[in-house]
Amino acid sequence: MNLERLPNEEKLSLCRKYYLGGFAFLPFLWLVNVVWFFREAFLKPSYTEQLQIKAYVKRSALGLLLWVAVLTTWITIYQHFRAEWGEVGDYLSFTIPLGIP
Secondary structure, three states: OHHHHOOHHHHHHHHHHHHHHHHOOHHHHHHHHHHHHHHHHHOOOOOHHHHHHHHHHHHHHHHHHHHHHHHHHHHHHHHHHHHOOOOOHOOOOOOOOOOOO
């Protein structure tokens, strides 16, 4: 998508939709929001909607970092303690590794 062709109101609307979509457990939308609108928010000359876009980009980046921290923590804990959790650890997995851990 070429953001240069969109009017500023449409850019703000699209940025807001991606920001709100991230709350539906879709942190990938926050990543897309940050990548697509970073230049619009921080590098372009000032315009009316830029302050709101900047706020959405900052919040999207914060939400993305929070998701990455939570997922990394959970994956680390699960990988470390899966064998000690016994059946519960196996039930949480889609694939059950064979052998003794």
